Structure formats: structure tokens, C-alpha cells
Amino acid sequence: MKKFIFIFLVLTSVPFLFGGNLPVKDSPVAILIRAMKDVTFKKGDADWAAAKIGTTLNTSDEVKTGEQSIALIKFTDNSVIKVRENSSLKIYADKNKQSISKNTYVEKGTVGFNVSKQENEEFKFTTPTMVASIRGTEGFIGVLNDTSSILVVTQGLVNVLASLGLQQAGSVGAGQFAVATNNGSITISNLTVQLQNQANNIQQVTTRKVIIRTNLFNLTIEYLPAP
Helix, strand or coil: CHHHHHHHHHHHCHHHHHCCCCCHHHCCCEEEEEEECCEEEECCCCCCEECCCCCEECCCCEEEECCCCEEEEEECCCCEEEECCCCEEEEEEEEECCEEEEEEEEEEEEEEEECCCCCCCEEEEECCCEEEEECCCEEEEEECCCCCEEEEEEECEEEEEECCCCCCEEEEECCEEEEECCCCCEEEEECCHHHHHHHHHHHHCCCEEEEEECCCCEEEEEECCCC
16 A cells, blocks of 8 residues: 555656756656666766666666666656666757757667657657657667667657768658668668567566465565567
């Protein structure tokens, strides 16, 4: 019961936390609404610390997940990103008149997104090899082992730009994916069954539980199935 009350208070306090006239660098632009297992965050030059539900995030804050861990982050415009295991990202925000431009830099790993329709604001994902401009859509973005990037779009439309070399650009629609390589080329193709299934798993954020019963206690282990 105590846990339910705590979560309720956190979620109903979101408008208050995001309100006020503080400068963007001093006011929260997002809040952590779920943190499973090994989720840490870092503010400026501070040390990494354990993240929990209700942790607010300002511009330049970083979030990192470990093995079998996940973090759900909700922005001021109600957009939600899902930080999968072994991922790290940094959040940037820039205020322009009455709007806030948001840019999430994904250093490594995979991030699912469900971005609310952007009227006068901007929402970008940046990786070492790609910039994706999102106006309201769903999918995921990931950094591969060779630092090339993959963008999968299941709803909406995303404009992409390679940030290195040739700096090719293109538009990725629903049911398509794009790969940006280290030489600046972008390849856009239709989704494969494997990528579609991976996108579905990332958006659902389904966890499983195993209960180990002994004579002294019951141990519940919650884990993420492989995407």
C-alpha cells in the first residue's frame, strides 16, 4: 500500500515539477517513471547515483542501464522513451520563446520512443552517426557495435541525417528502418519480421517473474526477456 501511494504522489506531482519559470538548465525536462534493477543517473560533475521512480532530469543529465535493466523516462510534452539494458544517454534541452527543443544523445544501446506530436517544439535523437528529427511517432533507435546506427519506425515519419562523412539524408516512414554508417551513408529499407518483433517487444516493456519458495522465505526475481 505504501508503494502505491508513493508512486501515485510522484505521478500526480509531474505538472508541479515541470511548472514554474525557472531557466531550462535549472528546471526538470523529464522524470523517471520506472527504474528496474541497475539504473543510474548523473548530474553534471557529480558521481553516478542510483535512480528511482520520481528522479527528475534536467538538461545535460545522463542515464545509464546495466544488464537486464530498464528505465522509462517521461518528458514535459508527455513523450516517453524506454531505455533498454546496457544503454546510456544524455538529455539536452534548449528553450526558444515558449517552446523547448529536446535532443536525446544515445551513446550506446537501444532506446524505444513514443513521441507526442510536436507542434512548435522539436524532439531529436542523436547518435555517433545519426540525427533523427521526430514530430510524433513510435519506434526505436540503437547504436550498433561498430557505432553505426539503426532507426526503426512503426508509426509516423522521421527525418534522418548521417552526421559523418557523406552526410546523406532521408525520410523513414512507418514500416521502414534506416541504417547510418560511419562513412555517412544512409540505407532505408522495409522492416523485416525480426525487426518488427523487436520493436513490439521494446514498446511493450514486458517483464517476467520467477518465484523461488523455501521453508523460510519466498524470493521473487523480476527480469526482462530478450528483445
